[in-house]
Amino acid sequence: MTNLLPLIRNECTKIIKKKRFYVILLILLVLVPMFTYAQMRVAERSRDKFNSDWRLEIQQRITDNQNSLSSDRIPEEWKSYRRIFIQQLQYYLDHDVNPNEPSGVTFTREFLDNSVSLFIPLLIMAVASDLVSGERTTGTIKMLLTRPVKRWKVLFSKLAALLMFVSLIVLSVFVISYLISGLAFGYKGFNIPVFTGFQLSGDTVDMSGVHSVPQWKYLLMQGGLIWFVSVVVALLAFMVSVLVRSTAASIVVMMAALIAGSILTNMAAAWSTAKYLFMVNLGLTGYLAGTPAPIEGMTLPFSLAVLSVWGLAAIIISFAVFTKRDILN
């Protein structure tokens, strides 16, 4: 009976030798400096404008948003977002905490908030989408499945290797964005307080549960949620790569789903059953920061449950199909 460990080692070797992981690192090394530079320009500009007094800046933003509330041209949904936003800013101002204090850690936190629903899933797909379909495209699946190893073991070894690389990718995103942005904003900032626990109901914010956590702790919570999202995306991409014969098709299917998700989050507030789709539930870190959920009725436990169900279904379908299917070409 063949052991699983050598099989997992095989799969890891293949992922590394295919240089997929290096490509991901390279993408990060190119893009993160770009975002850092953009962020730096923003910081510079507001420093010039407000003479480096962040309180003035926050006050200005509150006033701007309040003014826009009286305008008729802004839809009601946007107004409720802004009311929530104003209340949160006011909370920071009242407690004398700068929500955007420039530092490598703050940049990392914000960058991750923005990349959780599209950018990181995209990186995950670079590895996950061709794990099985790649072997079918090149025909090596025939060599793989004619060895004396049960099919579920082959698939399991691929899945295990995938989960290892997903973890590695999430870690790399954290480390690279911290190291690079630190060059511009400094490496301090782990102990800056961040407020979390805003309870949203309608357009009012319940502040009773709000508490401050040091930024490093916030980053850890964020990391956990991002890892979870990444694993679910990886499982789905993995399933698609089992079902679809070509890698290109497999990437297109997942891309379409993700992009549909990001479009839906912007317009689906009225269609409430859309909240059961996995792609509108990817922004888990929004619940930490207190940004309003795209669809009424979505909460952190709800999103976690929806994602778990999708992930579980993906595993079951992958194994059921892979172990039964005839390899015709």
Place this chain on the structure above:
Amino acid sequence: MAKERAAEPGEVVLSVKGVRKKISRKWIIDDVTFDVKEGEIFGFLGPNGAGKTTTIRMLVDLIRPTEGTITVCGYNVNRNPEKALQYVGSIVENPEVYTYLTGWENLQHFARMQPGVDGQRITEVVDIVRLDQRIHDKVSTYSLGMRQRLGIAQALLGRPRLLILDEPTNGLDPKGIKELREFIRNLAEDGLAVFVSSHLLSEIQLLCDRVAIISKGRVLAVGGVDELVARNSPYVLWDLEPVPAARAILEGHQGITLLKLDEVTLDDSVIAGMGGGSVITVMDETLIPGIVADMVKAGVGVRAVHKISPTLEQLFLKLTEGESID
């Protein structure tokens, strides 16, 4: 895991019984039955699309048969693939290995998938297929012949008792084909059962001991290559003058059948060489001297008598009633 089954001479290594396969309501494979014994080279002959590759895929558990059983060394391939496939080395269609790995890394990869294959065994098979010069190069730099050899090395890794090669001569040059033939014969002499598929009759005739002929998903005949060929009487070509008198003599004899040109399958080169005085017969060759004497007695001039040995192609066309081989 040790190979507990000791090699008995002539033991059946692969047994295929009543295998059928239905794909989207169509019977792609309709009754395939044959045995392959150890030490023999077994040919699987059929035109393209006859079901050769589908059958081979069923032998190695890539496709599950709808009906029938396939056993290797006593283990059912579909129910117990972990046991059965230990005894099988195979190349299904092209030798597709990982091109972004080196030859050695590929072999290491497949070695990890079966018990009892260590670095020493990898070195052994590399020597057997004579790839030692280039084994640490990326496979993407290999020629087709080298990939073929790497594929065979991969198939031999687990010391199989059955080697399955699907159209192994595809894409090889004549020298490579000759080398491969010798190589396969050496393996069979060491007791390996070799299963080779081909759509080329000459290939099977030159290489194999026994053959199964498949067409439209059915096995039409199984037997020794020589035995199947011998089932066909040879053609005898006569070049005579004058023809009418000669035909009368031939028709007057027992055991001689005269054929028209369109009834026979001959090489184009032979047909081109035939003059107006040609008569084609099917007959036992022992009758020839007596008939020549009769001809001379009756004043018929015999310019040439030409015996053409039967080929598998004739047999094949007879079995499939004229369906083309290629």
